[in-house]
Amino acid sequence: GNSVTQMEGPVTLSEEAFLTINCTYTATGYPSLFWYVQYPGEGLQLLLKATKADDKGSNKGFEATYRKETTSFHLEKGSVQVSDSAVYFCALAPGSGGSNYKLTFGKGTLLTVNP
Amino acid sequence: KAGVTQTPRYLIKTRGQQVTLSCSPISGHRSVSWYQQTPGQGLQFLFEYFSETQRNKGNFPGRFSGRQFSNSRSEMNVSTLELGDSALYLCASSLYGPNTGELFFGEGSRLTVL
Numbered sequence: 001g002n003s004v005t006q007m008e009g010p011v012t013l014s015e016e017a018f019l020t021i022n023c024t025y026t027a028t029g030y031p032s033l034f035w036y037v038q039y040p041g042e043g044l045q046l047l048l049k050a051t052k053a054d055d056k057g058s059n060k061g062f063e064a065t066y067r068k069e070t071t072s073f074h075l076e077k078g079s080v081q082v083s084d085s086a087v088y089f090c091a092l093a094p095g096s097g098g099s100n101y102k103l104t105f106g107k108g109t110l111l112t113v114n115p
Numbered sequence: 116k117a118g119v120t121q122t123p124r125y126l127i128k129t130r131g132q133q134v135t136l137s138c139s140p141i142s143g144h145r146s147v148s149w150y151q152q153t154p155g156q157g158l159q160f161l162f163e164y165f166s167e168t169q170r171n172k173g174n175f176p177g178r179f180s181g182r183q184f185s186n187s188r189s190e191m192n193v194s195t196l197e198l199g200d201s202a203l204y205l206c207a208s209s210l211y212g213p214n215t216g217e218l219f220f221g222e223g224s225r226l227t228v229l
Contacts, residue, residue, distance in 0.1 A: 032214075034217075036220075041222075042222055043119070043205055043207075043220035043221050043222045043223055044205070044207075044218075044220040045220065046217045046218070049217065089157075089158065093213055093214050093216075094214050095214060100171055101146075101148075101163045101165070101170040101171040101212050101213060101214060102148065102160045102163055102171050102173070102213055103148070103160075103213045103218060104160070105150075105157060105158040106157070107157040108157055108158070
């Protein structure tokens, strides 16, 4: 079945530091890939997505590139802010040809950014 | 446009009781998914409904059940509660389902079982 493995946290950075959170996946077919973010006390919200190989998703200074050859979708940001402190989830959807109708999530990575 | 609404937000039950959680999706969304979130297991898929039909179910015991109504609102029920059922239960809606599209999550219902 489909699975997502992401970097274990927690990750603690200083403001303006560079962020990478690694994510690799196992899937059949042509999955879509997502990064979701969960701020304290809230539900998850979509941060960015990519639906095919070599696509780059970007939002709020975050980027991730869908690499089929390495089955990866690493999240990066050049300069983090205190407001980026949250839990980040990598997720996989089976794509339009899939029939299992669910997003598969990684375990989440807690990011804390200190001023 | 109103977001996904989950009720109740917080509840405390004792072992052996049962609980019903409710989810109102974004207007026009026909797919509703449920997830259980715990610190140890992360986000675990419970089930997905589309137009009142359950299309997928996760690996949870039969004590966990759900349904969707004709207005797309969904409920999930947990019977004979166990301590390990303490978790944040998240509902998410989408237009056609989670396969290619974005899921819109509610803030969750936090269940504590004593």
